[in-house]
Each structure stands twice: as C-alpha cells, then as structure tokens.
Amino acid sequence: MSIPTLSRRTALLGLAAALPIAGARAQTGDWPSRPIRWVNPGPAGGAGDVISRLVGDRLQARLGQPVVVDNRPGAGTNIGMTQVARAAPDGYTVGLATIAANAANKWLYRSMPFDPEKDFAAVGLIALVPNIVVIPPAVPARTLQEFITWAKAQGRPINFGSVGAGSSQHLAGSQFQIITGLQLQHLPYTNSGQMNTDLIEGRIDMLFQSISAVTQMAQAGRMRPIAVSGTARVSAFPDLPTMQEQGVDITSTGWFGLCTPAGVPEPILARLDTELQAIVQDPALAQRLTASGAIPRAMGRADFTRFMAEESAKWRVVIEAVGAKVD
Template identity: 75%
Template sequence: MNGVLRRALLGAPVLALPAVARAQPAWPDRPVRWINPGPAGGAGDVLSRLVADRVSARIGQPVVVENRPGAGTNIGMTAVARSAPDGYTVGLASIASNAANRWLYANMPFDAEKDFAAVGLIALVPNIVVVPPQNPPRTLQDFIAWAKALGRPLNFGSVGIGSSQHLAAAQFGRITGIEIIHAPYNQAGQMNTDLIEGRLDVLFQSISAVAAMAQGGRMRPIAVSGPDRVPAFPDLPTMREQGVDVTTTGWFGLVTPAGVPEPILARLDEVLAACLDEPALRDRIGAGGSIPRVMRRADFARFMSEESERVGAIIRATGARLQ
C-alpha cells in the first residue's frame, strides 16, 4: 500500500455498524403479581384466587395474589397505579376503586381513568341482605317495621366506604327514612362474626362472602339487593320485589398500570376471556353467588366510566364525603 492511500484510509471516518437489537424476553418470563385491594376472605379475595389460578395455568407462570386492603381500596390500587407498566402487576378493580372513590375522597392518590389500563370484567357481585338469626325479621318489610320500632339507629358493616355494600345500605336508609350507622371493616370474617353474634343489625354483603353461612342458617337472608334474583338463592326475592328500589350491584374486573405495552394488554385480555369461558370456573364463581361476565377491554373501560357517573349520583344524594 502506498503512503498516500494508507494515510487516506487511516484518516477516513469510522462507519458505525448497525446495532443488533437485543431480543426482549417474551411476556411473561417470571411470576405476575395480582393485587387485591380488599380484605382476605372477602368477595374480591375469593374471585382473585379462583381466576388467578386459571390465568396462571394459561400463561405458564405463577400469578401470586397479594391482599393490600385499606382506605376503601385506595392503598392497594395506588400500589397498582405506581407499579412498573411491564405486565407483571395487575389489580382487581371494583365499584369502589374505579367508580365511587373519586366522588368520596377529597384527595385521591390516583386517577381512576388515566392511571389504569382496562383488561376486562370478571364478575358481577350482587349483595344479599342478611340479619342475625336470633332477630325476628324474616322478610325485608318485617325488617323495616322492626327497625322503625327499635328506638335506635341500625348498625351495619361493609368492607369500606364506597363499596357496593355501603352504597346499598346508604340507598336503603335514604329510601326508608331509617337512620343507619356505618362501621367499615378491614376483615370480612370479623364483620360476618359480628353480625352472627348480634353486634351488627344487618349486612348488605357480597353473596360470595356469606353464601355458605346463609345457607347453613348462621345468618338469615331476607333479600337480594341486585336487580334480579340469583342462582345461589333462587327463592329469595329482590329488594325491589319487596317494595324498596335498591339495585346496587358490585363488580370486579382486571386492570394494569397505564402504559403497559399493547401486545401484553391484548394477551391479558385474551387469557382472561378464555378463563371466564371455562365451564368449571364459571360454575365455581356462580356457586359463590357471583355472576361471571366476559367483557373485553374497550367495553370494560366504557363500563367503568358509566358506573362512575351512576354511582356519583348516588353518593351526591347521600352527601357522603371523605378527606
């Protein structure tokens, strides 16, 4: 090589070779965390464990349910909203977290519409009105007459302000003119025990949380607060059938933090819908008093927005407000 050519080659700029993109591992390549923002033993806990088990079987990775109760579901759902948007954290949305709380709390730690991505509805959860078995009422009208003659306010419990149990009881009090005092619980089991032992007068409880106890005679069912009778208690009339137009129904669905990549959201949507189409899972959900319901991503996002407006009207009518 002559000197001129050699100096030209040495002085030429070095051309960068195209970077070789590193292949991203396919989702999922490790366990997925499923946050239930409600108490252990509650309807959300029961549904979470049933569905998470089937999701795990379909994606080939463990789906670990983590209960994070408190502040009317705000603690658990804040953890979901602030998690990395990588598909490894999902959360159980509800009528409280993604519909009611924005109207109840003056300072919300998350925006229910902007901070989550919808995956799909899981189930509708009608409430059942139950009373201690030692108390005389056997129908809703019996209970109303008994309550008005009691000479004191009624005591009722729920898993938190803004829950479907709380909203149903608030509607009941407003419609009947009966004063009713709310006691929020972090543990559904303790709430159920307090009713059975007479420390509470009534629960508007999720059917899945009390079905076995009600069917076994440890508490007395007197009405269903949803719009229709339910398979778990086919002979039990609704509140509307008994003259009190309370139709509040709880629901649960799956969300992720906002920003999860579209392919992962699409896969979660497909997997959840496939799980809810399994007859065995549908039977297990239905046996507990919930109603399995497939609703895909776009429809579920619209459903949550509509529920928020509907529930907001109820809350404004009751005047409830929290800091």
C-alpha cells in the first residue's frame, strides 16, 4: 500500500525539521561528560594562574565535571595558546585569553604559530589587571614625576623588567617610553621572583608588575610603589595615585578572558558564555579577584570579540612606534 502524497510530504518535512536538532545533539552530545582542560599560558603562581584556578573551580561546580588547570608558559604565552588553537574543537579544551597572545604578539613576533583572530572562539572577559610601578628603595624618587626627573639625569637607558614580550607590563613600559621620551631597555624575565629580587637589589631600575606579585614586598618597604596603571586607584594601595593622576596618560591594563579553539559547536559556546558571566558577576568571586589586584569585568562573546580586536589595533600602534620585535 502506497503512502498518500500529502502524508509522504509531511513525513519528509518532519524529517528535515528534525535534522538540525539531531545534528546539534551529535555535536554536543551530553557535554560535558568528561574533564575539561583549562590551559593557562603563563607560569604557575602568576596572575593568570590565580584567575584560572578561581574561575575554573567555579566552572567545575556549575558544569559538574572537573576543570583541570594546565600551566603551559613560554614564548610570551604562544606555547600554551598554540595547544589551545590545535586542540579538538569539542569543548574539552579552553584557554586563558590574554593581552599578549590575543592582541599584541602578532605585531611583536616575526612568525606566529597561530592566528589570534581565526584560530580561537571568544567566550568572555573575566578581569582587568592594572600594573603597579615599583622602583628600588635606593632610588630617591617618591612620585612618578620625581622618577622621570631622576631617570633623565642618569645619562643612560633605564632598565625595566617584565614577565615577557607582549605582556601588559612590557606594553605599559613601551607606552611609558613614548609618552615620557625616556630611553628604556626592556629586560624580559621567565621568573617573576628573580625579577623582583633584581629590582630590590638595584640591578634593574623599575618594574611594571602585577599587584598581587609585589604587594607584600612593597608594603614591607623592600620596593617602593610610585603609581598604578588603569583608570582608578586600587584597594591594596588606596593612597597610591594612578599614572594618569601624575601626568602620564597611561590607563591601559592587562586583561584575562576565556576562549576555545575555533569550531566549537555553538551550543557549547553559548553554555560557556552563560556560565562564565554568572561566575564573574558572583560577589564572592569579585571579592577574591579584587583582593588579588584584579578588577572583575563580565563581558559576553560578541563584546569580547570586539574588545580583543580593539586591543590588537591599539597595541599595534605602540609596538610599531617603539620598533619592538621578537625573532
């Protein structure tokens, strides 16, 4: 017995309508059904590591699967983010997006192992991280302008350290050089502890450093804070003026967000976006981030994609102005 034409057409239409749903289920399955790897492209104990673990723990609780932080530092965050870019786009690998890998490095490195625009999918911003300017106790300056006057009188390049090329500290130093006209020599470190020691002992002249990395030493008088970047003062040093307040118009900060490899199915990205925004807006997390020197800043996928593009364009100008390059 043949199926009536109308019934056959209805059946075909029903089958066609069901295909997208079946396809979405095939893509996402029961995600997540196993642990998620969170790649931090910076060192253990750094600001990115702290943020990865704070947010990763909360993401684990919300998804019901372990979120395992995997520190993969090196090459200005390029090593870790290469692993993210090359991972299977199945939602089981995420990466900590940074100002280096996702904005500055393409203008610094002569050869890049990934394309920051094409090889990642944005999930959302987590936090802004202002830098604090610290100098050795032996330098007589007490303010940023006094330090500039001292630096100009030295008759030599002023050394400044950072955690690596493309880091927010390196970029802040490059901006500082352009605005003040000082001749600066960038010294990239792989070990933040050694960098702090070299500053304390006077082997380098200044640092743009993450607040959490130097708070105890600065409060103990082992190094002298003279300014913070960003648009507002920070809770750890409420009496310390910003660079802008002291006549040096640097308000840029480091930042951290979440991304995945390109090609992750839309339903998974949407779920990660929803969960991340809820986590970042949680008052308990905000308190922990603020205590570590960060400023919580929730931003969804579309806005975060635009934000990273704007950051890339901004730092291209600075990097080209100082002629910075990494082979």
